[in-house]
Amino acid sequence: MVHLDPAAHGPLHERIAAAVRRAVADGDLPPGARLPAARELASQLDVNINTVLRAYRELSAEDLVELRRGRGATVRKGADRARLYDLVDELLAEAARLGVSRGELAGILASRS
Incomplete structure (x- = not known):
């Protein structure tokens, strides 16, 4: 669901956030969709969990995703x-x-x- 562009440069958290933005824009992550758990995505991408959490916080600050403790991250309505x-x-x-x-x-x- 979330794939990093191997040709992209920059900090990993920004690349992860960009991948989620792209997935939302492409319709791969529609409003209401749950993002992978931070631990799961960190394992999938072979990065530190704090890197994924930082990306998710950035997306939350942009009102693209909603973070709920214990329920994970979901794409906000209207995020598309x-x-x-x-x-x-x-x-x-x-x-x-x-x-x-x-x-x-x-x-x-x-x-x-």
Whole structure:
């Protein structure tokens, strides 16, 4: 369910979090799905359990997953759209940096559909 990209670089916890984000975005982990137990995933990936827990905490801080003691981590409802909102925020910031107004940006988006 969660696979690390062997070509990716960076800290392991960030790579694990990115793999979960990708699985959510691809629909492999729909809202309500339970993530593997931290101990199980750590064993599967051959990493320290604290590395997995750190990734899960990062995802929880992003409101992508919900952590419950004794019940594990589950994908939050609406998490499948969380990435979309992040991309919109990035697009708005980039448009502002380039001096493109929201109206112009809306026109650009409308012409692309």
